[in-house]
Amino acid sequence: MAGGAALAAVVMLSACGAKTDAAGSSDEAAKADVSGDTVKVGLLNSLSGTMAISEVTVRDSLKLAIDEINASGGVLGKKIRPISEDGASDWPTFAEKAQKLIKEDRVAATFGCWTSASRKAVKPVFEKNKSLLFYPVQYEGLEESPYIFYTGATTNQQIVPALDYLKSKGLKKIYLVGSDYVFPRTANKEITAYAKANGMTILGEDYAPLGSTEFSTIANKVKASKADAVFNTLNGDSNVAFFKEYKSAGLTAKSMPVVSVSIAEEEVKSIGSQYLAGQLTAWNYYQTTAGAANTKFVKAYKAKYGADKPTSDPMEAAYTSVYLWKAMVEKAKSFDPEKVKAASDGITFDAPEGKVTVDGASQHIYKTARIGEIGTDGLIKEVWNSGKPIKPDPYLKGYSWASGLS
Known part of the structure; x- marks a missing residue:
């Protein structure tokens, strides 16, 4: 199925099932499971299909950030437990996997998607369930969502x-x-x-x-x-x-x-x-961007995945997004999406690309x-x-x- 047709099908299903979908979900906010000593987050990337060339490494950089944060004590005293799902370069699959991560795995946030078609497909899922998506790739703009943080570039x-x-x-x-x-x-x-x-x-x-x-x-x-x-x-x-x-x-x-x-x-x-x-x-x-933060990032990535593995912009934006989420959660003193959003404005991070700052109004970042x-x-x-x-x-x-x- 062509990307446009698949996307249209997802949007139509979303519009026709405003109250429930095939998984039986409702418009009520999904509650993350934070009862134990870990907090689950979703990693939603194409690990197969035409987009795997780009997205597998984004998943890897997300795991690197999570490992680093866990090694330094985690978030609010909890270690992060990643749940990885394969969107398979197929937009309806992205929507299905997003629904699973939110409703079945009860993740506190999800990190991923690459193409705008995949983002458009999952957008109503995150909005309906009032769950957070951190999207790490440059895109065409002309969009804002109360439940998406855009850490890649806008137009x-x-x-x-x-x-x-x-x-x-x-x-x-x-x-x-x-x-x-x-x-x-x-x-x-x-x-x-x-x-x-x-x-x-x-x-x-x-x-x-x-x-x-x-x-x-x-x-x-x-x-x-x-x-x-x-x-x-x-x-x-x-x-x-x-x-x-x-x-x-x-x-x-x-x-x-x-x-x-x-x-x-x-x-x-x-x-x-x-x-x-x-x-x-x-x-x-x-990868060649100057700065101590990038030197550290490149060294850590190559140490984990291989000296011949390059770093890239979407990988860096994904890596940065986990640290931004951590800072928002710690400022909010809560994993609750509404409190995290309220705490987001002005959050800064010395990222490998340089200092980035969250614009709370648009939920994009200065780049x-x-x-x-x-x-x-x-x-x-x-x-x-x-x-x-x-x-x-x-x-x-x-x-x-x-x-x-x-």
């Missing part, structure tokens, strides 16, 4: 800075390539609106099904467009096929650079640096934008940053060109 912390960077380099003729689901289509509407207001031209816009491995036609269309640059919102292992076809078409980072917003160090390793060297990425963190260039060694080196953390603006209220998008 004005990633996509807009990437466009500003292209514009500053005189790259004004852009071709859009993305996976066919929520995030790329919404992001490209925002990119098109930005382009119209900033003297840029969108020469083409193509989508491929999530998991697609056929990109020869798209690569040839991109080449024929004579664009200055490509803005890439492909997700998962489709990027492997796309960049191989890109090189086969004779396109290079020098002749037509690609800026990607879903390729981090783990994907670079899977695709191969010979296909990506010189290409650009837009994130808020790289520093970074543009990086992929090296032949597979690492990404920062070539520009925003200088300071950017206040989250998920609905792009601070940009006149974005009026009407939401």
Whole structure:
């Protein structure tokens, strides 16, 4: 089932079963089991399917944070017990597993999801049960939820800075390539609106099904467009096929650079640096980001999972999210979601990406934008940053060109 169709089915089921669902749940808040000396949390990631290339390492970084916190005494005197579930790159499965974690396992919070389709699928589950989800991946914005904390970048912390960077380099003729689901289509509407207001031209816009491995036609269309640059919102292992076809078409980072917003160090390793060297990425963190907190994080991750295992932005945002939840719980002196939310505003953490602060009003966090260039060694080196953390603006209220998008 295509991502869009699957998502529509989930939304329809949610709308038709406002009071109960297949599991017999109700609109009442789910109560976490905190009676013993442990507190359970859910880890909800694709451990199989097209998104496993990206999400397995996010699960691993969540486990690292939990191990570190447990080693230092846990949270409110309780050790954290992770319950891991496989969303299997399938949006209805994400919704089913979210329901299980909340109602059967009675977790205090859940950490995970990657694609916007998976997040959209579980959003009504967390809202109905009044349970917390910490979502660690950059996304298209235009969303807030009282039961989701967004620890990845929203639009004005990633996509807009990437466009500003292209514009500053005189790259004004852009071709859009993305996976066919929520995030790329919404992001490209925002990119098109930005382009119209900033003297840029969108020469083409193509989508491929999530998991697609056929990109020869798209690569040839991109080449024929004579664009200055490509803005890439492909997700998962489709990027492997796309960049191989890109090189086969004779396109290079020098002749037509690609800026990607879903390729981090783990994907670079899977695709191969010979296909990506010189290409650009837009994130808020790289393994090479300077700072003592990142040095510690990278060392700990490699010690646990292997010296050849890279760290990446979504992994770092997931790792950070566990520490933010811990700080919220300790400030609230409670695992109760309502009290945790009330305590969230202004919570800070010296994260591997730098200092982050929770904006309680939007439940997003302040993040520093970074543009990086992929090296032949597979690492990404920062070539520009925003200088300071950017206040989250998920609905792009601070940009006149974005009026009407939401």
